[in-house]
Amino acid sequence: MTGTAAPKQRRWTPPYAESALDAVVRVPGSKSMTARALVLASIATGPSTIRRPLRSRDTLLMVDALRSLGIGIDTTDAEAWTVTPGPLRGGAAVDCGLAGTVMRFLPPVAALADGTVAFDGDPHARKRPNDGVIKALRDLGVGIDDGGRAALPFTVRGGGAIEGGELAIDASKTSQLVSALLMAAPRFERGLDLRHVGDKPVPSRPYLDMVVQMLRQAGAEVDDSEPDRWRVAPGELHGREWVIEPDLQNAAPLLCAAVAVGGRVTVVDWPTETTQAGDRIRDILVELGSRVEWSRGGLTVVGAPSILTADLDLSDASELTPSLAALFGINRGPSTIRGVGHIRGHETDRIAALAKELTKLGAEVTEHDDGLTVSGRNTRPMTWETYADHRMAHAGALVGLVTPDFRLSDVGCVSKTWPEFASVWEQTILARGNAYGAEA
Structure with a gap:
């Protein structure tokens, strides 16, 4: 089963952003x-x-x-x-x-x-x-x-019919x-x-x-x-051609990066109509004060670091929780994410994991049954545990943008949905208007 074995753990030092971003990125399919x-x-x-x-x-x-x-x-x-x-x-x-x-x-x-x-x-x-x-x-x-x-x-004892x-x-x-x-x-x-x-x-x-x-x-x-x-x-399904959209939830940390350190990040081929829950990130970033526009062949976020305050019900887009919680953890807030109690049963208990790692970082965190409230403070060097969870790795990459001497315990877990995430992230932080990603 080539490519399906449990990923090997790999420590990673994500890049520290020394200037505002300017990148065009392709993300893999949903x-x-x-x-x-x-x-x-x-x-x-x-x-x-x-x-x-x-x-x-x-x-x-x-x-x-x-x-x-x-x-x-x-x-x-x-x-x-x-x-x-x-x-x-x-x-x-x-x-x-x-x-x-x-x-x-x-x-x-x-x-x-x-x-x-x-x-x-x-x-x-x-x-x-x-x-x-x-x-x-x-x-x-x-x-x-x-x-x-x-x-x-x-x-499962299959009987050939239900x-x-x-x-x-x-x-x-x-x-x-x-x-x-x-x-x-x-x-x-x-x-x-x-x-x-x-x-x-x-x-x-x-x-x-x-x-x-x-x-x-x-x-x-x-x-x-x-x-x-x-x-x-009951009836027959027909064979057909399926065209897969870019994965908008994998794109979320890239767009949040523009908010965290300023500049502009474009995700190419962002669909104008979609059923993907990750599309919610557009409205959220506008609510947080960023400019979101269609340009350079995709969706562009133009952000600037600022004090962020928000009260977000993410019950319909809970996969955005780790990236947004990390963004709030490096800004002064406070901001609340609620309606996501079900993510305690995901790859890890994401609410508990985020609360623990953001507290270690120096943020003030209140954990709720269905979410958390986060207010950032001055960050400090640490090793961010990823809990074998790709979304926790995405969150840690965001924190690393503004935290020197910051490490992730394991970035290999991103193979679950985007094996090339770490390399694309590094290229994105260093990019100046160039395209990087799944097809570049």
Whole structure:
């Protein structure tokens, strides 16, 4: 499984910014769109092409898992992967790594296979909750052996078909539960009438808009006109061409860098219309006093260091939390991020990790159940722990812009969604109007 092994730890000293920035950057394709395109293409009736896919540990784990289920996927051309569906077969073992998309998106697909499919992953992945997917599949009549853990490792006993019908779930921990069930639903004999019945809302709603849009593009009949209810009719998905947008959440720390130290950073090919949650960063940076404009072939942020104060509800864009918390930690604030309690169950407890590292840095931090309040002070040299979490590495890179003698304990974890992040970041800080990044 080339490229899918757990990344080696690598200490890193991010560059200190000695002047304002002037850079044009390309970021790789969206992980969220790439993962969904791979799943939908694999259960379609004809071949598909995925253009500009993200090639990272998470997406390659998805590729390897789908291949083990009998799907033909050719990744020889880095710019255009081809997916050839086939009968879903059991007798497979799926390595989830630390990818929530693999851990949650593929069990419903595996339940359509003709035999058992075993799921496991990295040690920390065994701590990530997966009770929602396991309970939902059991309620649909699927056999799952998990030893009572409701987490990895577990085995799905595929029966070749799922009847489907009505299903009530609590998706308040992760929107991935809804996405996982909706993508497989056209293959259910009765389709799926899915309702969220939890006391709290489904977080990260833009991802649900994304999966509904992509399902419709593949030919599915989806009714989401009623709040917290999705009805998917049984039917065939069609093979098609998927064009993957740049990953806007990976772009967020680059745009925040312009705010942290001044200057301008452009992310090329930023979509004018998108369902990506990361697009929220545009409005947030304007709220923080930056100028955001379309120029130089993409989205440009012109920022200047200042005292930042904000009260942000990031429930629909929680992946932005680490970068924004780091930005607030190097400015005087105070600023509050709320509505993100669900990120305690991500690669690490991101709220606790951010609170600990920003406090070590010298910031004043108040940790809340669903977020944190941060007010920066003079930073001090330290080693920023990344907790095997790519977003924590992004946050640490931002802090390093203004903190001499600053180190990250491990930057290898960025291979999850952007293996070249460290080199692109270094080039961006040193750039003067040149283009760097995934395609440069």
